[in-house]
Amino acid sequence: MGMSFFTPLSWNDSGFILTGVLNTVYISVVAVLIGTILGLAMGFLRAEANRFTNTLLGGVLDILRSVPLIIQLILFSTYIGAMGHPLNPFVAGSIILSLYTMAFMSEVFRGGFESVPQSMIIAGRSLGMSYWQTVVYIRLPIGMRAVFPSWLGVALSVIKDSALVSVIGYMELLRTSEQLISRTQQPLKILIGVGIFYFIISYPLSLYGKYVERKMAI
Amino acid sequence: MEYQFHWNIVFQKMPQLLHGAFVTLHLSVFAMLIGIVIAVLLAIAKMSSSRIYSIPATIWVEIARNTPALFQIYMAYFGLGAFGIHLSPYVAVLSALIFVNAGYLTETFRGGFQSIPKTQYSASKSLGMNGIQIYRYIILPQMFRRIYHPMTNQFVWSILMSSLGILVGMNELSGETQRLQSLSFRTLEFFIVAAIMYFIITKFVLLCASLASKRLFKGDI
Numbered sequence: 001m002g003m004s005f006f007t008p009l010s011w012n013d014s015g016f017i018l019t020g021v022l023n024t025v026y027i028s029v030v031a032v033l034i035g036t037i038l039g040l041a042m043g044f045l046r047a048e049a050n051r052f053t054n055t056l057l058g059g060v061l062d063i064l065r066s067v068p069l070i071i072q073l074i075l076f077s078t079y080i081g082a083m084g085h086p087l088n089p090f091v092a093g094s095i096i097l098s099l100y101t102m103a104f105m106s107e108v109f110r111g112g113f114e115s116v117p118q119s120m121i122i123a124g125r126s127l128g129m130s131y132w133q134t135v136v137y138i139r140l141p142i143g144m145r146a147v148f149p150s151w152l153g154v155a156l157s158v159i160k161d162s163a164l165v166s167v168i169g170y171m172e173l174l175r176t177s178e179q180l181i182s183r184t185q186q187p188l189k190i191l192i193g194v195g196i197f198y199f200i201i202s203y204p205l206s207l208y209g210k211y212v213e214r215k216m217a218i
Numbered sequence: 219m220e221y222q223f224h225w226n227i228v229f230q231k232m233p234q235l236l237h238g239a240f241v242t243l244h245l246s247v248f249a250m251l252i253g254i255v256i257a258v259l260l261a262i263a264k265m266s267s268s269r270i271y272s273i274p275a276t277i278w279v280e281i282a283r284n285t286p287a288l289f290q291i292y293m294a295y296f297g298l299g300a301f302g303i304h305l306s307p308y309v310a311v312l313s314a315l316i317f318v319n320a321g322y323l324t325e326t327f328r329g330g331f332q333s334i335p336k337t338q339y340s341a342s343k344s345l346g347m348n349g350i351q352i353y354r355y356i357i358l359p360q361m362f363r364r365i366y367h368p369m370t371n372q373f374v375w376s377i378l379m380s381s382l383g384i385l386v387g388m389n390e391l392s393g394e395t396q397r398l399q400s401l402s403f404r405t406l407e408f409f410i411v412a413a414i415m416y417f418i419i420t421k422f423v424l425l426c427a428s429l430a431s432k433r434l435f436k437g438d439i
Contacts, residue, residue, distance in 0.1 A: 066421065068416055070382060070384060071392060071413050075406070075409045075410065078409065079406060156284075160286035160287070161286065166288075186300075187292075188299075191289065191293050191297045194289055198289060199285055203280060203284045
């Protein structure tokens with residue numbers, strides 16, 4: 001019997017796979033959280049700002065949406081490396097993924113803020129509310145409820161896009177599986193496992209999004 | 219530490235980069251066109267009352283929408299090897315993009331189709347139109363207007379996602395950039411130029427789409 005360079009998949013690999021799973025969940029949660037907060041601020045600014053600021057902000061956000069995520073990740077990690085301040089893959093990946101999320105979230109939230117009828121805000125002001133009170137008690141709750149399905153859609157695409165952070169060396173699920181594939185030479189088994197993982201996270205959430213959308217439509 | 223930019227090498231390699239951009243463009247166009255054809259079939263299958271058609275279509279759509287594009291490319295490139303199917307990087311990326319495009323566009327088409335009130339069919343019939351006329355003059359023109367923007371977005375998405383070809387050694391814009399920078403070590407310069415090229419390509423496509431929509435729909439959309 002000839003010697004083999006490859007060792008098959010075994011239960012000892014489960015810890016390694018679990019690390020990948022947790023890292024994928026971890027970076028997705030961080031990016032969605034920071035991206036939502038920044039996107040909310042940007043969306044509010046864009047709904048309120050004058051034409052000049054709006055064009056400027058819109059331009060920057062547009063660049064983030066029109067350059068492939070993978071190029072942004074490579075550019076950023078090369079740039080900070082060349083400037084002599086290398087960051088670990090998790091931090092660099094979180095920064096770019098959060099900014100990328102922000103760019104999409106800002107459009108969602110802007111739409112939400114603009115969907116609140118002007119008459120409601122005027123009614124609030126005439127009841128003696130301050131500008132910020134109308135923002136906190138009227139525009140935020142009403143506007144954000146309307147865009148919840150879109151928010152969920154962006155969040156789901158970020159979970160899937162987090163797989164790309166593997167290119168700058170972050171050990172998320174797809175990268176750990178890639179390493180297992182090169183050791184075991186069992187690509188199909190491993191990849192199907194990876195696919196099932198993404199599916200069981202993404203599918204129920206997308207069903208929930210559809211359910212909420214249907215409920216709101218009635 | 220100061221970084222010295224050297225742009226000369228990038229300009230020398232411009233023909234290769236432009237060729238990469240061209241590959242990106244035709245890859246995305248093919249992925250879109252074939253994706254549209256499959257999506258029409260899947261949409262019809264999904265709306266069918268027979269489960270033999272609707273269940274496979276639903277499975278396709280849900281897998282395409284709920285797994286990362288990178289996973290699908292790996293599946294086409296590494297995974298199919300288990301069945302003895304070895305695809306070239308171009309075909310692997312193309313088939314993965316077709317798979318995803320078809321999945322997303324199915325939902326778009328289905329939504330567009332269902333947004334047309336059923337009463338319009340009876341109205342057209344009562345005017346003496348036959349089946350083909352109803353679709354040709356009443357249903358499809360309205361449907362096309364409603365799905366035009368989502369379709370444009372899907373096209374831009376497939377241009378951006380074709381950049382994943384870099385991971386399977388393809389020669390589209392990203393892969394070409396990767397190859398050229400590895401020969402010269404001017405990583406930053408090459409990827410800055412690639413980023414600008416992607417930006418220009420997406421803006422160009424969106425501009426063409428909006429010009430075309432003005433002609434097609436005479437302004438009202």
